[in-house]
Amino acid sequence: MLQKYGFLLKNVLPEVFRFIYNTDGLPVAKSTGSQVWPIQCKFFDAPMSNWSPFVLGIFHANSKPKNANDYLEDFVKELVELQQTGFFHNGKVIKIVVFGFSCDAPANALIKFIKNHTGYESCPKCEVHGKYAGRVVFL
Ligand SMILES: [Zn+2]
16 A cells, blocks of 8 residues: 555655454355455555555355454454554554454454344343344343
């Protein structure tokens, strides 16, 4: 990204890159369970925040991953290392910071190892038990 769009920074590199990450399942075909789970990344801060998200990796399986570690483990290892050592570019060390993850409810449940958003105990912040009223609601 820096090689492609770095000229837009006018030779002034930020000292910190804060990123927002995303992952979500995308079906490959309706007739099979084949699906891909891309891990994407986007700069949080201006001026790079206008840049398009970019793909860090793509996981493919014939069903939804049962365990997010199946496909996030390598990503997390590399991210931890980058947070510790920084990113070297043009002789300068740039600090890498995770600003957050932005995922839809099913992907959020998968990566946090919590109940899916349709579950009776799906609130990630309390222990309320939902009731069924055409759908699960929390009164
Ligand atoms: Zn709650």
